[in-house]
Amino acid sequence: MSLTLFALTGAALVGLGVYGLLARPHMLRRIIAFNLIGSGLFLFFGAAAARGTGLDPIPQALIITGIVVALSASALAVGLVVALARSSGTAYLPDEEGRL
Amino acid sequence: MSVALDITLCALVLGVGWATVAGHGVFRAVIFFITYGLLLAIVWARLGAYDVALAEAAISAGLTGVLLLAAHGRLRRLNASQEVPLHLNLPAAVVAVGIAAGLGWAWFALPAPTAPDLSQALPQSGVGNPVTAVLLNFRAWDTLLESVILLAALLGLWMLARDHAWDKPLGLPYHARPGGVLASFGRVLPPIGLIFGVYLVWAGADTTGGAFQGGTVLAAVCLVTIMAGVLHAPRVEQAAWRAALVLGPGVFVLSGIAGAVFAQGFLALPPALAKPAIVTIEAALTVSIAVTLVLLVIGPPDEGEQDA
Amino acid sequence: MADLATYLLTGLGLVFFIAGTVGLVRFPDQFSRLHALTKGDNLGLGFIALGVAFQAESWAQLAMLALIWVLALLAAGTVAQLVARAALTEQDKP
Numbered sequence: 001m002s003l004t005l006f007a008l009t010g011a012a013l014v015g016l017g018v019y020g021l022l023a024r025p026h027m028l029r030r031i032i033a034f035n036l037i038g039s040g041l042f043l044f045f046g047a048a049a050a051r052g053t054g055l056d057p058i059p060q061a062l063i064i065t066g067i068v069v070a071l072s073a074s075a076l077a078v079g080l081v082v083a084l085a086r087s088s089g090t091a092y093l094p095d096e097e098g099r100l
Numbered sequence: 101m102s103v104a105l106d107i108t109l110c111a112l113v114l115g116v117g118w119a120t121v122a123g124h125g126v127f128r129a130v131i132f133f134i135t136y137g138l139l140l141a142i143v144w145a146r147l148g149a150y151d152v153a154l155a156e157a158a159i160s161a162g163l164t165g166v167l168l169l170a171a172h173g174r175l176r177r178l179n180a181s182q183e184v185p186l187h188l189n190l191p192a193a194v195v196a197v198g199i200a201a202g203l204g205w206a207w208f209a210l211p212a213p214t215a216p217d218l219s220q221a222l223p224q225s226g227v228g229n230p231v232t233a234v235l236l237n238f239r240a241w242d243t244l245l246e247s248v249i250l251l252a253a254l255l256g257l258w259m260l261a262r263d264h265a266w267d268k269p270l271g272l273p274y275h276a277r278p279g280g281v282l283a284s285f286g287r288v289l290p291p292i293g294l295i296f297g298v299y300l301v302w303a304g305a306d307t308t309g310g311a312f313q314g315g316t317v318l319a320a321v322c323l324v325t326i327m328a329g330v331l332h333a334p335r336v337e338q339a340a341w342r343a344a345l346v347l348g349p350g351v352f353v354l355s356g357i358a359g360a361v362f363a364q365g366f367l368a369l370p371p372a373l374a375k376p377a378i379v380t381i382e383a384a385l386t387v388s389i390a391v392t393l394v395l396l397v398i399g400p401p402d403e404g405e406q407d408a
Numbered sequence: 409m410a411d412l413a414t415y416l417l418t419g420l421g422l423v424f425f426i427a428g429t430v431g432l433v434r435f436p437d438q439f440s441r442l443h444a445l446t447k448g449d450n451l452g453l454g455f456i457a458l459g460v461a462f463q464a465e466s467w468a469q470l471a472m473l474a475l476i477w478v479l480a481l482l483a484a485g486t487v488a489q490l491v492a493r494a495a496l497t498e499q500d501k502p
């Protein structure tokens with residue numbers, strides 16, 4: 001019961017993150033949306049792993065690895081956004097700004 | 101009773117997640133994202149995955165939160181934190197709902213997995229915490245490559261530095277009022293945080309904890325001391341910090357080669373030596389993880405925006 | 409008996425949390441909001457920690473609960489000061 005609840009929450013979070021990534025052109029919000037997708041997938045994965053017999057440590061170890069990799073990707077992305085803002089004065093990609 | 105708690109938790113997580121995407125203003129999204137990470141850590145604890153809960157709280161909510169807050173401050177000073185008005189993007193909503201529905205369908209379509217039986221293998225691994233056994237023994241490859249990813253991300257970040265800022269201290273200059281609250285906080289916290297971080301690494305062998313969680317706590321302590329002006333931000337060319345960056349992956353690779361020469365294969369640990377080997381690798385890895393995370397969060401060398 | 413104490417004290421803690429939150433939402437300026445938040449929540453957290461302490465199985469767990477409360481107090485106090493100072497400089501600027 002609770003596992004299904006957590007898995008569906010994870011699925012909904014992935015949906016929210018995808019929407020944020022597509023519909024929110026500000027780059028910092030895109031980084032947040034990307035993290036939302038990641039954590040939603042981790043939750044889905046963790047719930048799926050807990051469904052089997054007992055608590056499986058391998059998915060847990062993979063999720064911890066994933067959380068750390070998500071942080072390092074976010075740090076690189078933040079660096080790129082700051083560099084973009086420094087050179088162009090905006091945190092939007094050029095083609096997106098024109099469309100709005 | 102516990103189902104009611106889980107329903108409330110999931111509703112809160114979804115509500116806060118919704119607020120990070122739909123709320124107006126970048127700053128609000130950042131704050132809601134930090135809250136979201138903390139709530140998600142409680143969800144992981146409810147799932148019984150305490151190692152993941154610790155990592156989520158420390159890394160996703162804590163360090164990512166600091167990173168995003170600092171980025172928002174940088175963008176505000178560059179006048180780039182303003183956001184154009186938001187409106188509903190229907191095609192994006194359709195795609196998002198489709199993906200969420202697909203995942204939901206997959207949940208009911210997937211067969212229940214059968215976890216491999218680790219009870220035979222665990223006594224051979226040298227540690228009592230199965231998650232640590234997986235991270236540093238059974239699937240050490242993943243962890244080795246992950247520590248290299250951290251390093252690669254840091255190198256990528258440093259490439260964004262401007263040439264004339266290269267020999268400046270990393271990150272923006274921090275100003276803390278001498279003798280102020282932050283300065284004293286930066287002196288009170290490190291002793292407690294150091295003990296707690298080292299404890300997490302040591303305890304990770306047998307109960308909840310590990311190199312990543314402990315390393316993150318140590319990184320947080322280091323960040324607070326730098327922001328409080330107690331410790332100066334390092335420079336790129338300082339050899340001690342560079343050595344700390346490669347210590348973990350270096351020790352890991354050396355132990356892997358030793359395994360290839362003296363044991364069954366690359367990264368294989370003979371059961372008799374597994375515990376001391378894991379503790380050594382974890383200690384070296386913790387130092388590298390902590391330093392890499394600190395440098396990732398404070399960013400490339402920079403001297404501020406006086407020329408912008 | 410211990411369960412009753414836990415219920416009472418955590419319930420009291422929640423009341424303080426609600427009061428702090430109401431203050432955060434309703435008070436007019438940053439300083440009174442901060443006041444409501446730090447006072448209400450720190451007291452609330454104290455009562456909850458005290459309530460949970462009745463469920464502790466060893467002295468070590470009690471010590472950890474106390475440590476958590478002290479660290480949270482320290483962090484909340486420091487952050488409240490910093491936010492107030494930032495608000496003050498913001499106020500003086502224009």
